[in-house]
Amino acid sequence: MSALARGGIYAAVLILAALAGTIPVAAQEFPTRPVTLIVPWPAGGATDRHFRVLAETTSRHLGQPIVVDNKPGGSGTVGPATLAATSKPDGYTLAQLPITVFRMPHMVKVSYNPAKDFSFIIHVTGYTFATMVRADAPWKTWQEFIAHAKANPGKVSYGSPGTGSTLHVTMEQIALQNGVKWTHVPFKGEGEMTPALLGGHVMASAGGTGSSQLVEAGELxxxxxxxxxxxxxxxNVPTLLEVGEKIVSNSPYGVAGPKGMDPKIVKILHDAFKKGMEEPAHRKVLDELDQEYIYMNSADYAAAALRTIDEQGALIESLGLKAK
Amino acid sequence: MSGQQARRTRLKADTVGGLFWVAGGLWIAWEGRELGLGTLRDPGSGLILFWVGLAMAAMSAVTLVTGFLARPAAAGEWADWHGLEWRKLAVVLATMIVYAGALEPVGFIPATLVLMAVLFRAVEPQPWHVVLLGALITTTVVYVVFKLGLGTQLPDGLLGAG
Amino acid sequence: MDIWQSLALGFGVALDPINLAYCFLGVFIGTLVGVLPGIGPVAAMSLLLPVTFNITPEAGIIMLAGIYYGSMYGGSTTAILVNIPGEAASVITTIDGHQMARQGRAGPALGMAAIGSFIAGTLAIVGLMLLAPPLTKLAVKFGPVEYFSLMVLGLTILSYLTHGSMLKALVMACFGVVLGLIGLDSISATPRLTFDRLELIDGIGLVPIVMGLFGVAEILVNLERELKRSIVEAKITGLMPTLKDWGMSKWALARGSLIGFFLGILPGGGAVIASFLSYAVEKRISATPERFGHGAIEGVAGPEAANNAAAGGAFIPLMTLGIPPNVIMALLLGAFMVHGLQPGPLMMTRNPEVFWGIIASMYVGNIMLLVLNLPLVGMWVQVLRVPYRILFPLILMFCIIGVFSVGNAIFDIYVMIGFGIVGYLMRKFGYEGAPLVLAFVLGPLLENNLRKSLILSRGDFMTFVERPISAACLGLALLLLLSTLVPWLRAKRQKIALDETA
Structure with missing residues (x-):
């Protein structure tokens, strides 16, 4: 249906509702018009692709379309910050909350309070990260790599897509745990980082699964x-837990609305998203992106968010990135 | 324009411009210092800003000085401060700023109709039928091309909010 | 499978009627968004990406690729006709292209841009087809050290971009660097000059700056004088380039294609830097550099060839490594992934029909573009006769909506208006915009790679001369600098001597 036709139908519905004197205000009537979902990344990226599918599967259960609105900027914080500042808590405007929403306030001055300005609805998934080296590197396993780094302090270099990214933060967390000192080289995104690894300019890199085919082709x-x-x-590739690092790092994300939403509306949205998450089409896109299904209900997600804010603050401080 | 006059205009313009960039350069250098210079072997966030700011100030200072010494030869090329139409510029700029502010609350269609009408009418008055027709046609064409054709997320404003 | 079999397979896919239709749709939309100021290929492709979810992967990617190289054709049209770059890679075309239009030679300028784009586009596809694997190997040799030296080389060409005061151009370059550094510093994660605005954390976009400095400012300047008449008063002579034009341009086209193709492969500025570099090279080796800035056709042919070839070159890292060298290729990567295809070293064997189909479609698309654009030259020239009072509201409208559609951000519109005022004042005070744009693109890359190099070499500057590619770039930069400086100094000395004797 074209936007114009859709607009026309809504207008007609509204006029009818107004004539009958029954403009719906109560929560049990929610939703009566499309819901906007702010995705704080440009269209075409992995997260945009994921949320377009989730929006589609969820709208089947919500009974109203969910429109994806791309609002990139501020490492994924401009969208949620706009939501916090300008949207009414009526459930018609929601946003993806990437982990940067919880991390940025520790690093720069922001216009929102991550603990207080959102109504947490549902936790969905996290990104999949890995440490990788060139295929002709001497280290076949993680243990060999760590042993080498221990023996040569400061000489092992690794790339990440930016200082303060989850990838950088976790690599430094690993270094702290193992008493290793390595050299971090921050790139501007994986598009710059992966060629540098291929060309041997850095010895290892911490990134997502975008390089999977280079691994299959025997390059990495x-x-x-x-x-x-x-x-x-x-x-055949182990996890950090298996090699004894006691770390799971996945940059988790979910959906939230502005603060002060009616719990009934939160429940309606949560239930619809939950069913949307279980749809095969949604499971399939997560598989394609190599992402895990990490469901949390509204209360658990809110609690997890508060924990994340504290953890991020401690991490940022230990890395010396805290805002002055 | 006589040579003398041209020279005077140029002097004034270059002095204003030069002073502005000297001040701007110094401010940027100061900001750079605040951000931390690091060392040459391990540059901090502010190192480049600091030096670029200083370079800017230094070079603008030179233009200030040469502005005083320069011969009036090249002045005619650009220093056209006569017959300025401040009103037109102010109207266009103000209209655009108001439009940007109104776009989201009011919505694309009404805001654009008004914007186009004002631009057609207030700057260089066109007959009313040209104004209205022009505003209507351009708004429709842009809406069709961008919203329906390309799927731009143009704000619905009043029409969509219900 | 040898190359002919592969190509045959590819053309089989590309000439499929449905794919042909999507190819045409792509290049048509590309031309359109190229012509319209403000909206560029990035905005158009991200807007149309969802449309491709419902068609075959070949058709979707053929269409999106068409938008990209099509926009490179269209961008020069606006630059030549109304002195406003249709997209960022056409900034440099405004310099000589619009002067040609003012002299009544808009037709030859547009014709040269279209045919030059065709030649460069086709050469780039041949290069993509034959040289992709070895060039990929060369491209990964470029690490932070090599990038730094390449950017230094890029900055030395600043001096060729200006035809006014050198000092003012340098001040503008400094300003450009400063603007480029706004945002979160990716090395230390410190916000720089962001004034606590979240919108500035990722820096200012190139599109709002270019549209402000060149689009809005151009209109403001014209508002003062050109409302009653149309842009060009000179008689319009000829629609096609003459034999003499070809003679002057043929090597510019060849050099521009080479420069563009190679720079397109490297991550970073790609088409924008390539067009600037090509212009500088042409001006440098020209026997009559004084014609540049006053309607030299080489100043149109070289950069237009460069930005089209760069569009072709940019496909190499995506198709062979699965690594997007710029935002546009990242979008295209997204399109592949939507269909469960992963571009990369295995694509040629796993999905040959997609790989070769896309390459073949680019040949077809380039021919379509030529057929589409040449007859349009006559129509575009007529735009010059439209009175400015009708034209300027339309241009402003397209600038605003185009800038908005890149990131759905009202903030970007304010940025554009702000730079419109800055650009207007710059013109009034005799400062030029081109050095600013180049420095805006190069400055942050230069700083970032310098710091990464020093992290890797642990503060040792010798790394820049020890590595051969880097040393070569720096050597070339030094030579260029000396070759500009020496004659300039000599001229200065002579001038001083003359003044003294006078």
């Missing part, structure tokens, strides 16, 4: 995944 090698469980596609 995954040393370890940072997920809870092994990946189906790379079942």
């Amino acid at each position: 090698r995954y040393l370890v995944f940072w997920t809870q469980d092994r990946l189906k596609r790379f079942a």
Whole structure:
């Protein structure tokens, strides 16, 4: 249906509702018009692709379309910040909350309070990360790599897609745990980082699964995944937990609305998203993106968010990135 | 324009411009210092800003000085401050700023109709039928091309909010 | 499978009627968004990406690729006709292209841009087809050290971009660097000059700056004088380039294609830097550099060839490594992934029909573009006769909506208006915009790679001369600098001597 036709139908519905004197205000009537879902990334990226599918599967259960609105900027914080500042808590405007929403306030001045300005609805998934080296690198396993780094302090270099990214933060967390010192080289995104690894300008890199085909083609090698469980596609590669690092790092994300939403509306949205998450089409897109299904209900997600804010603050402080 | 006059205009313009960039350069250098210079072997966030700011200030200072010494030869090329139509510029800029502010609350269609009408009418008055027809046609064409054709997320404003 | 079999397979896919239709749709939309100021290929492709969810992967990617190289054709049209770049890679075309239009030679300028784009586009596809694997190997040799030196080389060409005061151009370049550094510093994660605005954390976009400085400012300047008449008063002579034009342009086209193709492969500025570099090279080796800035046709042919060839070159890292060298290729990567295809070293063997189909479609698309654009030249020239009072509201409208559609951000519109005022004042005070844009693109890359190099070499500057590619770039930069400086100094000395004797 074209936007114009849709607009016309809504207008007609509204006029009818107004004539009958029954403009719906109560929560049990929710939703009566399309819901906007702010995705704080440009169209075409992995997250945009994921949310377009989730929006589609969820709208089947919500009974109203969910319109994806791309609002990129501020490492994924401009969208949620706009939501916090301008949207009414009526459930018609929601946003994806990437982990940067919880991390940025520790690093720069922001216009929102991550603990107080959102109504948490549902936790969906996290990204899949890995440490990788060139296929002709001398280290076949994670243990060999760590041993080498221990023996040569400061000489092992690794790339990440930016200082303060989850990938950088986790690599430094690993270094702290093992008493290793390595050299971090921050790139501007994986498009710059992966060629630098291929060209041997850095010895290792921490990134997502975008390089999987380079691994399959025998150019790169995954040393370890940072997920809870092994990946189906790379079942022979261990996780950090298996090699004894006690870390799961996945940059989790979910959906939230502005603060002060009616709990009944939160429940309606949560139930619809839950069913949308269980749809095969949604499961399939997660598989394609090598992402795990990590469901949490509204209360658990809110609690997890508060924990994440504190953890991020401590991490940022230990890395010396805290805002002055 | 006589040579003398041209020279005077140029002097004034270059002095204003030069002063502005000297001040701007110094401010940027100061901001750079605040951000931390690091060392040459390990540059901080502010190192480049600091030096670029200083370079800017230094070079603008030179233009200030040469502005005083320069011969009036090249002045005619650009220093056309006569017959300025401040009103037109102010109207166009103000209209655009108001439009940007109104776009989201009011919505694309009404805001654009008004914008186009004002631009057609207030700057160089066109007959009313040209104004209205022009505003209507352009708004429709842009809406069709961008919203329906390309699927741009143009704000619905009043029409969509219900 | 040898190359002919592969190509045959590819053309089989590309000439499928449905794919042909999508190819045409792509290049048509590309031309359109190229012509319209403000909206560029990035916005158009991200807007149309969801449309491709419902068609075959070949058709979807053929269409999106068409938008990209099509926009490179269209961008020069606006630059030549109304002195406003249709997209960022056409900034440099405004310099000589619009001067040609003012002299009544809009037709030859547009014709040269279209045919030059065709030649460069086709050469780039041949290069993509034959040289992709070895060039990929060369491209990954470029690490932070090599990038730094390449950017230094890029900055030395600044001096060729200006035809006014050198000092003012340098001030503008400094300003451009400063603007480029706004945002979160990716090395230390410190916000720089962001004034606590979240919108500035990722920096200012290139599109709002270019549209402000060149689009809005151009209109403001014209508002003062050109409302009653149309842009060009000179008689319009000839629609096609003459034999003499071809003679002057043929090597510019060849050099522009080479420069563009190679820079397109490298991550970073790609088409924008390539067009600037090509212009500088042409001006440098020209026997009559004084014609540049006053309607030299080489100043149109070289950069237009470069930005089209760069569009072709940019496909190499995506298709062979699965690594997007710029935002546009990242979008295209998204389109592949939507259909469960992963571009990369295995695509040629796993999905040959997609790989070769896309390459073949680019040949077809380039021919379509030529057929589409040449007859349009006559129509575009008529735009010059439209009175400015009717034209300017339309241009402003397209600038605003185009800039908005890149990121759905009202903030970007304000940025554009702000730079419109800055650009207007710059013109009034005799400052030029081109050095600013180049420095805006190069400055942050230069800083970032310098710091990464020093992290890797642990503060040792010798790394820049020890590595051969880097040393070569720096050597070339030094040579260029000396070759500009020496004659300039000599001229200065002579001038001083003359003044003294006078």
